[in-house]
Amino acid sequence: MKYTIVFFFIGAITFAQTDTIHLLDEVKLYGNFSPQINSGYQIQILGDSVLNTRQQSLGNLLQNQANLYFKQNGNGMVSSISLRGSGASHTGVYWNGIAINSSLNGQTDFNTFSANGYNQIEIRKGGGGILFGSGAVGGAINLRDQIIFKDKFQTQINFGLASYHTQKGLVSSQYSNQKMFAKIVLEGNQSDNDYPYLNTSLYNDNGAFKNYHIKGVFGYKMNENNQFQLFATLSDTDRNLSRTLTAPNNSKLTNAQNRVLINWKNFGQAYNSSLKIAYLNEEYNFYFDKESSDASFGRSTNFILKYDFKYFIKSSLSLHSGIENNYSTAKGTNIKEKERNNIEAYALIHHQPIEQLHYNLSLRKGFSSVYKIPLIYAADIKYHLSSKFNIKANFSTNYRLPTYNDLFWRPGGNPDLLAEKSRSGELGISYQHKKIELKVTSYITKSENLIQWRPETPSYWRPINVQDVDSYGLEFEMRLQQNFGKHAFEIQSNYAYTVATDKALEKQLIYVPYHKANASLNYNYKNFVVNFTELYNGEVFTTTSNTQTVNAYLLSNLEIYKSFLKQKLTIGVMVNNLWNTAYQSVAYRPMPNRNFEFNINYKF
Amino acid sequence: MKPFKLLTLLFLTAVLTYSCSEDDSPTLPLGDYEKGYFITNEGPFQNGTGTLTFVDETGSVTQNIFKSVNNKDLGSIVQSMSVHNDFAYIVVNNSHKIEVANRYTMKNIATIEGDDINNPRYFVAVGTTGYISNWGKSDDATDDYVAVVDLDTYTVTSKIPVGEGPEEILVDGNKIYVNLQGGYGQNNKVEIIDVSSNTVVSTLEVGDVPNSIVKSSNNIIWVLCGGKPSFTGAETKGQLAKIENNEVSLFEFGATDHPNHLTIDSGQLYYNLNGKVYSMSTTATELPTTEVAELDGFYYSMKANYGKLYMTDAGNFQSEGSLKIYDLNDNSLKTTIETGIIPGSVVFQ
Numbered sequence: 001m002k003y004t005i006v007f008f009f010i011g012a013i014t015f016a017q018t019d020t021i022h023l024l025d026e027v028k029l030y031g032n033f034s035p036q037i038n039s040g041y042q043i044q045i046l047g048d049s050v051l052n053t054r055q056q057s058l059g060n061l062l063q064n065q066a067n068l069y070f071k072q073n074g075n076g077m078v079s080s081i082s083l084r085g086s087g088a089s090h091t092g093v094y095w096n097g098i099a100i101n102s103s104l105n106g107q108t109d110f111n112t113f114s115a116n117g118y119n120q121i122e123i124r125k126g127g128g129g130i131l132f133g134s135g136a137v138g139g140a141i142n143l144r145d146q147i148i149f150k151d152k153f154q155t156q157i158n159f160g161l162a163s164y165h166t167q168k169g170l171v172s173s174q175y176s177n178q179k180m181f182a183k184i185v186l187e188g189n190q191s192d193n194d195y196p197y198l199n200t201s202l203y204n205d206n207g208a209f210k211n212y213h214i215k216g217v218f219g220y221k222m223n224e225n226n227q228f229q230l231f232a233t234l235s236d237t238d239r240n241l242s243r244t245l246t247a248p249n250n251s252k253l254t255n256a257q258n259r260v261l262i263n264w265k266n267f268g269q270a271y272n273s274s275l276k277i278a279y280l281n282e283e284y285n286f287y288f289d290k291e292s293s294d295a296s297f298g299r300s301t302n303f304i305l306k307y308d309f310k311y312f313i314k315s316s317l318s319l320h321s322g323i324e325n326n327y328s329t330a331k332g333t334n335i336k337e338k339e340r341n342n343i344e345a346y347a348l349i350h351h352q353p354i355e356q357l358h359y360n361l362s363l364r365k366g367f368s369s370v371y372k373i374p375l376i377y378a379a380d381i382k383y384h385l386s387s388k389f390n391i392k393a394n395f396s397t398n399y400r401l402p403t404y405n406d407l408f409w410r411p412g413g414n415p416d417l418l419a420e421k422s423r424s425g426e427l428g429i430s431y432q433h434k435k436i437e438l439k440v441t442s443y444i445t446k447s448e449n450l451i452q453w454r455p456e457t458p459s460y461w462r463p464i465n466v467q468d469v470d471s472y473g474l475e476f477e478m479r480l481q482q483n484f485g486k487h488a489f490e491i492q493s494n495y496a497y498t499v500a501t502d503k504a505l506e507k508q509l510i511y512v513p514y515h516k517a518n519a520s521l522n523y524n525y526k527n528f529v530v531n532f533t534e535l536y537n538g539e540v541f542t543t544t545s546n547t548q549t550v551n552a553y554l555l556s557n558l559e560i561y562k563s564f565l566k567q568k569l570t571i572g573v574m575v576n577n578l579w580n581t582a583y584q585s586v587a588y589r590p591m592p593n594r595n596f597e598f599n600i601n602y603k604f
Numbered sequence: 605m606k607p608f609k610l611l612t613l614l615f616l617t618a619v620l621t622y623s624c625s626e627d628d629s630p631t632l633p634l635g636d637y638e639k640g641y642f643i644t645n646e647g648p649f650q651n652g653t654g655t656l657t658f659v660d661e662t663g664s665v666t667q668n669i670f671k672s673v674n675n676k677d678l679g680s681i682v683q684s685m686s687v688h689n690d691f692a693y694i695v696v697n698n699s700h701k702i703e704v705a706n707r708y709t710m711k712n713i714a715t716i717e718g719d720d721i722n723n724p725r726y727f728v729a730v731g732t733t734g735y736i737s738n739w740g741k742s743d744d745a746t747d748d749y750v751a752v753v754d755l756d757t758y759t760v761t762s763k764i765p766v767g768e769g770p771e772e773i774l775v776d777g778n779k780i781y782v783n784l785q786g787g788y789g790q791n792n793k794v795e796i797i798d799v800s801s802n803t804v805v806s807t808l809e810v811g812d813v814p815n816s817i818v819k820s821s822n823n824i825i826w827v828l829c830g831g832k833p834s835f836t837g838a839e840t841k842g843q844l845a846k847i848e849n850n851e852v853s854l855f856e857f858g859a860t861d862h863p864n865h866l867t868i869d870s871g872q873l874y875y876n877l878n879g880k881v882y883s884m885s886t887t888a889t890e891l892p893t894t895e896v897a898e899l900d901g902f903y904y905s906m907k908a909n910y911g912k913l914y915m916t917d918a919g920n921f922q923s924e925g926s927l928k929i930y931d932l933n934d935n936s937l938k939t940t941i942e943t944g945i946i947p948g949s950v951v952f953q
Binding site: 245246289410411412457460548 | 648650653677679741742830833862902918920945
């Protein structure tokens, strides 16, 4: 009897420990995007295999792989996201956990980001203000570099040639051992991008672009309990801005983004902590005439100090908290030198009272030198109905703070703006059995005091807290795998139905499609891969009265890869817009016709 | 019965013959857009097309008439339109062109475009010569000009250099008056061009930002100057310039008043200021102090015509605007008409 009790205790402790370690690993891996503390949310992770087979912009990747909707001013041009019917500044974008949406306009231009060289891209749909702060209303996207201390020395060279005189080159080299990690990625792209505007005599005569991205990731494992990490990226994008169907354009936009992040991770028996110091710098220059040296500009810098602490009371109960100080400055042609300081803190309790049930309770509060930051709170839950069925639900309140442009733009900037607020609820069910995965998610979001620039005076526009938006929607995801001998098939499909209503007008928001879907078929045989994707983008309204539209379109893309030399060498051929469909993402701004790409990837 | 039938036949023949001989009568319509007025709609600011709306004499409204006749978009930012002889000249700012159409049928006849049309604003015609104010490049304050166009060949025959930001043009006999509003900046002059020599014969200093110009029947030219807005950091008051025999006298508004949209009908001037509409006699010696009741609003354009005031409202600039028509006898709202996106002007035949 005695022995039995001792055995039981040892067993329980051992079990608890492995569980804690397992949990720690998971938290180490994902930070605030960890599935554990996001129990009631849908998290989609795009991994290595999707990210590093070919070179593409982040916008293209997410549109093809994640069924997200982007509004693009032509190929390679300014591209903004609308997630779950929210605005371009309502999706938080993070780089290794640090918010990198522009401080100037709150948005992210997804064509200034490369999707290459990251290990993972994490997509979390739904309100995430507590863990991610301002702007994570429709969702959050994290670009992640992984540091793994194991013996590896690998270099990857990728070269692509594509239609419209497009060249892409990437060299990535990683060296790591049990104590050290170093990775450097160099990437450059350029394109004449002079595609014809189908069914017209026009072509994209001012669409050329080039960009480069340099990245360094370094890690040092001091001991089992301490790790030091350094991340740095430099990127430069130089684009001529495309003409529309009715107006020529001779302008140019350049964007530069530089970021450095130092992270010290400290793990204990029952806690883990991370101290981050980050420096972010962004600058744009807009040349109305690309031949002229006259440009209007905007520039901002952020200094971020962020401390996250996680304490594991027991395997089923943990406390997560953090505090972040963000000091920023901005300056530009239309902004006098301005600064602000925000300090924000959050706390989250994760609890698993019974094996089938996980839930989180959380809240966040901040203070700013410029405006009032509201208190927000959230709860989410995940329940395993059976081994096959899961239910997820969450409720959250979120905010978005006014940007530098909103507050200080001359003329019009309104320093009296309030934070935008929203409340959001979500319920989803998922089914997973053998090689079938199905998910259905429904959500509803109510947003208030959204900032809109309005012609309040005859001579200039002014941003005011005026718009209320109700949105709701349904999302379906399906994944099927089937093998016939050495022939492997995978089918994936997503569909999103989105209604986002301006409450005053009682109309659907402009550039929010009711319907968006994609489907892909992946076939794999030995060293041979065929990937066929279909992308459907429903009609969008271009007037707030919903009287004018951009037509729906259906696009097909085909990719074929063949590997040689024990997978070291991969050669790929891609055809985009297979059926030569004339389509537009934004009205009067045609997208490319059928185009081709040849890609070669060598790893050693 | 037979004679009756024959008579009927004779009568019918007579009627038909008579009708036939009247085929070229001026009572037959010249086109669908002969009687009524036009509204120019700028269209969306960045990507899209402007349109033309037509309102016929019965008040019935047709949208997008240029596109429906010609199956072609007018272009980006329809800035203004002017009617001369049988033709309509539609100035499309951001597409850098002027579309010429038959004013009665809207059938597109020619397009005036090329390197010599750069940021065109307004068009006037004197005889067979057209004059188009052009801002030129946005970052060059010294390349602004008035393009001289041969209306038989639709080609630019010369460019008359003017100061920064030429805007509205007024024809007065063999002279044209060009408001130098300032374009992307602010200016304060009116240039007078002699159309026989196509040269600037004099430059008059008026108030800051001359935004509209009209002529009254007593041979006075009135230029409304908005003044520099506050965001320039050097705010100046609005002024109304009265030009009589090349002499400028100025009526002064309050320090932060920025009036706009000067228009004239039957010896009365009308303008928009601080969300109100004011009226002033062309013989008055002082600015009015009280507004015209019932007409409040920030309008996007105003035009007085035969006892009615036509005022456009661009709404939120992202959907259809509207035109409000008031009867100036009792200031009552006669009707409201839906327009295209950002209705910039009302043009009478």
